[in-house]
Amino acid sequence: xxxxxxxxxxxxxxxxxxxxxxxxxxxxxxxxxxxxxxxxxxxxxxxxxxxxxxxxxxxxxxxxxxxxxxxxxxxxxxxxxxxxxxxxxxxxxxxxxxxxxxxxxxxxxxxxxxxxxxxxxxxxxxxxxxxxxxxxxxxxxxxxxxxxxxxxxxxxxxxxxxxxxxxxxxxxxxxxxxxxxxxxxxxxxxxxxxxxxxxxxxxxxxxxxxxxxxxxxxxxxxxxxxxxxxxxxxxxxxxxxxxxxxxxxxxxxxxxxxxxxxxxxxxxxxxxxxxxxxxxxxxxxxxxxxxxxxxxxxxxxxxxxxxxxxxxxxxxxxxxxxxxxxxxxxxxxxx
Amino acid sequence: xxxxxxxxxxxxxxxxxxxxxxxxxxxxxxxxxxxxxxxxxxxxxxxxxxxxxxxxxxxxxxxxxxxxxxxxxxxxxxxxxxxxxxxxxxxxxxxxxxxxxxxxxxxxxxxxxxxxxxxxxxxxxxxxxxxxxxxxxxxxxxxxxxxxxxxxxxxxxxxxxxxxxxxxxxxxxxxxxxxxxxxxxxxxxxxxxxxxxxxxxxxxxxxxxxxxxxxxxxxxxxxxxxxxxxxxxxxxxxxxxxxxxxxxxxxxxxxxxxxxxxxxxxxxxxxxxxxxxxxxxxxxxxxxxxxxxxxxxxxxxxxxxxxxxxxxxxxxxxxxxxx
Numbered sequence: 001x002x003x004x005x006x007x008x009x010x011x012x013x014x015x016x017x018x019x020x021x022x023x024x025x026x027x028x029x030x031x032x033x034x035x036x037x038x039x040x041x042x043x044x045x046x047x048x049x050x051x052x053x054x055x056x057x058x059x060x061x062x063x064x065x066x067x068x069x070x071x072x073x074x075x076x077x078x079x080x081x082x083x084x085x086x087x088x089x090x091x092x093x094x095x096x097x098x099x100x101x102x103x104x105x106x107x108x109x110x111x112x113x114x115x116x117x118x119x120x121x122x123x124x125x126x127x128x129x130x131x132x133x134x135x136x137x138x139x140x141x142x143x144x145x146x147x148x149x150x151x152x153x154x155x156x157x158x159x160x161x162x163x164x165x166x167x168x169x170x171x172x173x174x175x176x177x178x179x180x181x182x183x184x185x186x187x188x189x190x191x192x193x194x195x196x197x198x199x200x201x202x203x204x205x206x207x208x209x210x211x212x213x214x215x216x217x218x219x220x221x222x223x224x225x226x227x228x229x230x231x232x233x234x235x236x237x238x239x240x241x242x243x244x245x246x247x248x249x250x251x252x253x254x255x256x257x258x259x260x261x262x263x264x265x266x267x268x269x270x271x272x273x274x275x276x277x278x279x280x281x282x283x284x285x286x287x288x289x290x291x292x293x294x295x296x297x298x299x300x301x302x303x304x305x306x307x308x309x310x311x312x313x314x315x316x317x318x319x320x321x322x323x324x325x326x327x328x329x330x331x332x333x334x335x
Numbered sequence: 336x337x338x339x340x341x342x343x344x345x346x347x348x349x350x351x352x353x354x355x356x357x358x359x360x361x362x363x364x365x366x367x368x369x370x371x372x373x374x375x376x377x378x379x380x381x382x383x384x385x386x387x388x389x390x391x392x393x394x395x396x397x398x399x400x401x402x403x404x405x406x407x408x409x410x411x412x413x414x415x416x417x418x419x420x421x422x423x424x425x426x427x428x429x430x431x432x433x434x435x436x437x438x439x440x441x442x443x444x445x446x447x448x449x450x451x452x453x454x455x456x457x458x459x460x461x462x463x464x465x466x467x468x469x470x471x472x473x474x475x476x477x478x479x480x481x482x483x484x485x486x487x488x489x490x491x492x493x494x495x496x497x498x499x500x501x502x503x504x505x506x507x508x509x510x511x512x513x514x515x516x517x518x519x520x521x522x523x524x525x526x527x528x529x530x531x532x533x534x535x536x537x538x539x540x541x542x543x544x545x546x547x548x549x550x551x552x553x554x555x556x557x558x559x560x561x562x563x564x565x566x567x568x569x570x571x572x573x574x575x576x577x578x579x580x581x582x583x584x585x586x587x588x589x590x591x592x593x594x595x596x597x598x599x600x601x602x603x604x605x606x607x608x609x610x611x612x613x614x615x616x617x618x619x620x621x622x623x624x625x626x627x628x629x630x631x632x633x634x635x636x637x638x639x640x641x642x643x644x645x646x647x648x649x650x651x652x653x654x655x656x657x658x
Contacts, residue, residue: 050522051493169611199377200549204593204607211604226522233595233605256597270527271597272552276576278598279556286531287524290492 006188006220007039007062012071014054014061018295029294031057033244034071036321041187044214044221046235046252048228048267050291054244055224059190062222063107067094075103075188105135108181112193114173118165124151124176125161131183150179153216155209171202178209188220195230207234228271232256237327240264243294243302246321250328260324260335263303301333309334339510339543340366340389345403347381347388350396354616358384360567362403366511369541371534373558373575375551375590379612381567382547386515389545390424391415408510426456429504433516435496439488445472445499446484452506471502475532494525501532508540515547530557551594555579560648563587566613566623568639573649583643584651585628622653630655 014032031054039045047055060066062073064080073080083100086092096104108131111117118127128147132138138146148158154175165173174194181189191210195203211234213219225231231238232252239249240263248261259265266285273279287306292298298305304314314333321331347359359381366372376382387393389405391412405412407428410419432438440448446465449472453464465484472480475498488496497517504512514533518526534557537544546557554561554575561578563571563586571584582588592606610627613619619626625635634654643657644650 050524171611199612200551201377201590201593201608201612204595204605205609207595208605208607228523229595229597232597233599266524268597270523272530272550272556273597274551274555274591274594275579275596275598276555277580279552284527284531286527290494290525291522 004041005038006041006076007037008072008074009035009037009039009062010072010074011036012058012061012073013069014057014066015069027295030244030297031294032061032068035244035246037239037246037249039188039220039222041220042214042218043236044223044234046231046238047222047224047241048226048231048238049241050226050267052243052291052294053241054294055241056192058241059109059192059222059224063104063109063190064096064100065109075107078103105131105184106187108184108186108189110174110177110181110189110191110194113197114170114177115165117177118173120165122164123161124163124165127165127176128161128179128183131180135184137184146183147179150183151176153182153213154179155205169202170198171205174198174206175209178206178213182213182217185217186219188222190222190224192224193226194223196225196227203230210234228256228267240267243292243297245302245331246329247303247332248328248330249321254328260328260330261332262307262309262334266308301331337368338365339368339370339408341404341406342389343404343406345385345388345405346401347384347393347398347403348401349398351616356616357567357618358398358615359388362567362569364562364569364572366543366545368510369537369543370560371537371544371546371558373554373561374545374547374564375549375554375561376564377549377612379566379615380564381615382564383515385564386430386513386545386547389513390428390430391420392424422456425452425504425509426507427509428511428513429507429509430513430515431497431500431504431517433519435493435500435520436488438500439496441488444485444487445491449484449499449503449506452503456507468502468506471506472499475499475502475505476528477502494521494528497521497525497529498532501529501536505536505540505542509542512542512544513547514544516549517546518553519548519550526553533557551579551591563590566615566618568623568652570624570653571651573645573651577649581645581649583645583649583656584653585630585655586624587651589627589629 012032012035015028015030018027020026035058049055061068067084068081083097084094085097086094125147128150129143132143147161151158156175195206223231223234235252238252238255239246242263248264259268266287269285289306292305300315300317301319304310319331319333321329324330343363345359345362349356349358362385374382449468450464453459453467469480469484472484477483477495477498518529536542548554558575561575562569565586571587582591589608593608595605608627613623621636621638622640625631640652640654642650642652
């Protein structure tokens with residue numbers, strides 16, 4: 001693994017404005033609220049957290065599929081957030097510039113739902129070949145050969161190119177989605193819950209495929225999932241998110257064996273282990289209540305409303321991400 | 336222990352235009368009073384259809400029952416009259432589903448939906464029913480239940496909705512609770528809350544639970560005995576402990592090896608099960624698992640294997656295991 005930084009995220013914020021109510025200030029959903037991250041070439045970074053914590057938004061904002069509200073995303077030193085341009089003057093829509101379009105060849109995405117991420121009216125050949133056609137890289141016979149080759153790489157029969165998505169199972173559709181993501185030889189792939197819609201026996205097939213492709217093509221992955229066991233299996237480092245912020249980040253071993261943040265601890269203890277003996281002797285930390293709404297997140301540390309060890313200052317001061325040793329950062333007042 | 340439910344050679348088929356889908360094909364098991372039984376399987380293994388079948392809720396047609404007997408407290412559910420079934424459903428057997436949003440009526444307040452059960456089965460007045468419903472909401476951990484009861488399902492979060500479902504299911508103190516993937520749609524921290532709650536209620540009220548899930552971890556922490564289903568049949572049954580420590584059927588074995596574990600050694604490769612789950616309208620001959628089985632021999636392609644018994648509680652259907 002090389003150690004040069006591929007993607008640098010600096011104080012990234014994505015806020016979604018809500019419809020304004022009369023006589024009230026416009027409220028915003030702070031989906032991603034000040035995240036700083038470095039992603040090294042060739043590594044896999046796992047992003048975990050419960051629904052609504054902003055992990056998917058972060059993944060999309062990294063690729064500029066959503067325009068960040070503030071902050072920077074540097075891809076190989078180039079700031080992507082500066083590549084948006086506003087059409088039709090000051091009130092116009094923001095759209096990606098030609099340079100960003102070119103750069104997107106290096107950044108691809110794999111989606112959660114294998115069926116709805118493939119156009120049902122397109123054949124496998126059209127789906128997998130579309131990125132290549134779009135960038136004018138291949139056409140005609142070489143394009144077909146490339147598509148067949150890509151299908152072989154993801155473990156599918158190349159004769160399937162004339163078929164439509166509905167003729168395939170979920171696992172096979174996910175393979176088609178992966179082939180499409182690979183078509184342009186990207187450097188980084190954001191995989192947003194790529195296995196959670198699949199059957200248990202198929203999940204391992206896709207995880208193994210992703211691992212093999214990483215070795216073969218020297219890919220960098222951002223692996224977004226709520227299943228900590230799967231994230232742990234594939235990731236080198238894991239970032240735990242809660243309400244738009246990273247609460248803890250470290251290498252996967254440390255996160256699982258020596259978690260420091262009370263939320264990480266609770267998250268890990270909540271995951272059932274498929275072994276009745278281990279399960280009996282484990283102590284579960286059961287958190288009270290639900291994840292608060294990101295529209296009006298709690299003051300201070302956003303986790304203090306559910307935290308078993310919260311003190312009075314947790315509701316007042318916002319904790320910062322502090323270093324606790326090599327690469328291990330935690331944002332909690334009490335560790 | 337007393338037997339609460341016994342299922343014998345249950346078959347549930349669905350008649351489609353061109354084919355017959357054998358969703359459940361010869362299922363037999365017993366359930367004791369106060370027991371938690373886990374049913375594990377992938378999608379399409381017939382676990383949900385079994386669950387609906389236990390209350391005779393599969394729409395007929397297309398469903399039909401070529402054979403089978405479901406005896407619940409001495410009543411054969413498959414022969415029961417509509418009137419008898421009405422008395423059992425929601426009263427003695429109740430059910431919680433995977434998706435709490437689509438199983439609650441969005442047009443009715445939680446109060447209406449909860450009280451309906453009590454007024455129907457216990458003949459309570461509206462006031463008595465409301466009081467009992469509020470108590471039950473408090474019991475399942477919904478804060479300020481007297482206010483929340485007047486709200487609509489969309490005003491609850493996913494975890495809270497599942498609590499409402501559980502409250503509704505438990506209002507009449509059922510003898511049997513069928514939980515069909517009760518936590519699959521929920522976040523892990525909420526899943527832990529709901530599983531805790533179910534365990535508590537099982538201890539407190541002695542409700543038997545059939546817990547259907549694809550998550551082996553959930554079964555490990557909850558069930559005393561477990562069944563593994565594949566393509567409509569039980570391939571292995573054992574105490575949960577034996578199932579995880581001494582899996583006998585190649586499918587159980589493969590399933591356990593294919594899931595990433597939180598406590599595994601880093602760098603271990605997963606062993607996926609090759610191929611796809613079978614098409615239920617066109618099952619392979621012999622043992623349905625043979626096309627994906629590492630141990631398959633010729634015999635497996637021809638005849639469905641007999642049950643091999645290892646000890647009184649542990650058996651599996653496979654030609655390649657020996658007692």
